[in-house]
Amino acid sequence: MSTVTRDAVQMRGVDKYFGEGDARTHVLKTTDFDAPLGELVMLVGPSGCGKTTLLSVLAGTLNADGGQVSVFGERIDQMKPAALTRFRAQNIGFIFQQFNLIPTLTAAENVSVPLLIQGKSNAVALKRARDVLERVGLGHKAGERPSKLSGGQQQRVAIARALVHEPRLLICDEPTSALDRENGTLVMQLLRDVARSADRTVIIVTHDSRIYRYADRMAEMEDGRVFRTLDSAVAIAAEHSGHG
Numbered sequence: 618m619s620t621v622t623r624d625a626v627q628m629r630g631v632d633k634y635f636g637e638g639d640a641r642t643h644v645l646k647t648t649d650f651d652a653p654l655g656e657l658v659m660l661v662g663p664s665g666c667g668k669t670t671l672l673s674v675l676a677g678t679l680n681a682d683g684g685q686v687s688v689f690g691e692r693i694d695q696m697k698p699a700a701l702t703r704f705r706a707q708n709i710g711f712i713f714q715q716f717n718l719i720p721t722l723t724a725a726e727n728v729s730v731p732l733l734i735q736g737k738s739n740a741v742a743l744k745r746a747r748d749v750l751e752r753v754g755l756g757h758k759a760g761e762r763p764s765k766l767s768g769g770q771q772q773r774v775a776i777a778r779a780l781v782h783e784p785r786l787l788i789c790d791e792p793t794s795a796l797d798r799e800n801g802t803l804v805m806q807l808l809r810d811v812a813r814s815a816d817r818t819v820i821i822v823t824h825d826s827r828i829y830r831y832a833d834r835m836a837e838m839e840d841g842r843v844f845r846t847l848d849s850a851v852a853i854a855a856e857h858s859g860h861g
């Protein structure tokens with residue numbers, strides 16, 4: 618059996634600018650970034666260094682101004698908008714700090730949205746949504762609206778929504794920073810289980826050092842560039858605490 622890890626995401630020499638004229642800023646500075654299949658990769662670095670911008674470029678929601686962006690072997694930087702939208706809907710799930718649930722819909726209805734977008738019938742979408750809510754421990758809350766749920770429960774609904782169409786790449790921007798320790802742990806255990814599937818990858822931007830230990834790999838970013846990648850959270854923790 619091959620032991621070669623295949624990359625789910627490969628960015629090469631990516632540049633991104635914002636603004637025009639004197640206000641033009643170089644936010645991603647010819648950076649590389651890789652995320653292998655079957656791993657949970659954390660992207661860390663100081664505020665404003667470009668982490669969210671990098672996530673947006675690899676999710677195809679922002680265009681790069683130069684360089685190459687491959688997701689599952691497809692050059693998304695070369696895709697036409699309609700093809701990119703289809704690719705994203707099929708392959709990528711998103712989780713944000715603010716759960717972005719629709720307040721007037723029940724948990725199950727929220728979770729079913731990606732399937733409805735894919736053209737599935739209401740009945741099929743709701744059945745699958747309930748199954749995934751069961752998996753995240755919220756089967757008993759399927760009929761509740763978000764306002765009746767705690768922050769941790771809302772984030773688990775958001776995770777169920779991000780997983781319901783079985784995307785191979787899960788992109789998370791600060792998924793635990795609005796949660797207490799217990800709910801943060803539940804959410805990270807779920808995300809780690811997703812990343813353990815051989816054909817999936819989870820990428821998390823975070824400032825939350827409580828969750829570093831869940832990473833298989835840490836990419837460190839500063840001033841628009843990923844400057845190194847360590848292949849275990851333990852290594853980075855040891856380095857930062859000054860112990861070997």
Ligand SMILES: Nc1ncnc2c1ncn2[C@@H]1O[C@H](COP(=O)(O)OP(=O)(O)OP(=O)(O)O)[C@@H](O)[C@H]1O
Pocket residue numbers: 635636644662663664665666667668669670671
């Ligand atoms: N749409 C935009 N227009 C102009 N500048 C932007 C835009 N989005 C981000 N920036 C700037 O690009 C830089 C990088 O922002 P980005 O949000 O990617 O950083 P970050 O590392 O995610 O920060 P944080 O950790 O605070 O979320 C910042 O200086 C920000 O002000």
